Amino acid sequence: MRESFVKARFNQYILTFDAACATEIEAMPKKSFKELTEREILALAIQLEEEDSRVYADFADGLRETYPSTAKVFEEMQAEESRHRQSLLDLYRSRFGDHIPLIRRQDVKGLIERRPEWLVRPLGIDRVRKQVEVMELETRRFYERALAKVSDASTRKLLGDLAEVERQHYDFAGTLEEKHLAVNARTSEEKSRRQTFMLQLIQPGLAGLMDGSVSTLAPIFAAAFATHKSHDAFLVGAAASIGAGISMAFAEALSDDGSLTGRGRPVVRGLVTGLMTAAGGIGHTLPFLIADFHFAFIAAVIVVVVELAIISYVRHRYMDTPLLASSMQVILGGGLVFAVGIWIGSS
Numbered sequence: 001m002r003e004s005f006v007k008a009r010f011n012q013y014i015l016t017f018d019a020a021c022a023t024e025i026e027a028m029p030k031k032s033f034k035e036l037t038e039r040e041i042l043a044l045a046i047q048l049e050e051e052d053s054r055v056y057a058d059f060a061d062g063l064r065e066t067y068p069s070t071a072k073v074f075e076e077m078q079a080e081e082s083r084h085r086q087s088l089l090d091l092y093r094s095r096f097g098d099h100i101p102l103i104r105r106q107d108v109k110g111l112i113e114r115r116p117e118w119l120v121r122p123l124g125i126d127r128v129r130k131q132v133e134v135m136e137l138e139t140r141r142f143y144e145r146a147l148a149k150v151s152d153a154s155t156r157k158l159l160g161d162l163a164e165v166e167r168q169h170y171d172f173a174g175t176l177e178e179k180h181l182a183v184n185a186r187t188s189e190e191k192s193r194r195q196t197f198m199l200q201l202i203q204p205g206l207a208g209l210m211d212g213s214v215s216t217l218a219p220i221f222a223a224a225f226a227t228h229k230s231h232d233a234f235l236v237g238a239a240a241s242i243g244a245g246i247s248m249a250f251a252e253a254l255s256d257d258g259s260l261t262g263r264g265r266p267v268v269r270g271l272v273t274g275l276m277t278a279a280g281g282i283g284h285t286l287p288f289l290i291a292d293f294h295f296a297f298i299a300a301v302i303v304v305v306v307e308l309a310i311i312s313y314v315r316h317r318y319m320d321t322p323l324l325a326s327s328m329q330v331i332l333g334g335g336l337v338f339a340v341g342i343w344i345g346s347s
Contacts, residue, residue: 032108047104049082049084066122136170205273208275208280212278212279216240229293230288230289234286237285240281244277253269283307304338
């Protein structure tokens with residue numbers, strides 16, 4: 001009895017300790033790129049090259065059965081990244097000694113957390129192409145920015161050479177889909193324009209539209225069912241929509257300066273996200289300008305359905321999400337929030 005009690009208390013302590021540690025880690029501030037020293041830049045470059053090398057090894061493993069020639073290329077790229085890491089290690093040791101400080105991508109602002117696409121099986125060419133393009137673009141930007149902060153001639157030469165190699169890898173990634181799926185070749189200008197459009201407008205706009213359309217459902221319909229007055233529901237909806245828009249605008253603008261990720265100006269992304277968030281909420285708020293509550297409610301529900309359909313299509317069109325899966329996900333999320341609002345308003 002006592003043993004089980006002690007084990008229970010111990011497990012509770014471990015859970016509490018882990019939660020406290022996680023909270024403390026999340027609260028720790030990240031370093032901005034401009035704060036990094038030359039020593040830290042080289043240490044981070046070593047870490048990034050090692051990570052890229054291991055990702056390419058996983059890509060080679062995942063493509064070996066279906067695309068053996070492409071898998072061979074990734075094996076060569078993996079070996080090349082390993083040589084880059086060794087060159088950076090040799091340079092670091094010659095300048096700063098054997099101790100390398102631990103600095104990772106999650107410790108620096110602007111470096112995006114990578115989804116582990118390399119673990120997915122079966123591994124499709126399109127999935128690999130997108131991941132490699134993002135990886136190489138980010139790493140190339142890292143080296144180009146590092147060149148502006150480094151003064152040592154040998155270090156600048158190595159970083160410049162590595163930036164050029166990353167550009168070649170990026171170009172290779174763009175040919176993968178065309179080579180294996182026989183689609184029409186796209187020019188580099190078109191790919192760059194589409195990527196910029198996706199990163200700077202579609203992604204923040206979609207995030208805002210989803211947040212505004214879904215998150216405001218509960219307060220608006222809770223107020224509508226609690227009061228059965230269109231005017232009260234409209235006031236709650238307007239306040240929730242505008243407040244959410246302002247909040248999301250600041251959250252997006254402050255999340256990333258765009259210098260390493262290529263996501264563009266923070267102010268532009270913040271404005272896009274904020275406006276789309278407010279628009280998503282205002283859409284099903286405006287019907288409550290109708291004085292008759294029942295007509296206003298029916299009109300608001302119709303607007304909600306249209307909004308969710310638009311979100312599903314945009315996710316399908318630009319995020320390569322299957323239309324059925326996208327629709328089910330959006331309907332499930334929106335339906336749950338809508339039901340919560342009805343339940344709270346009716347209680």
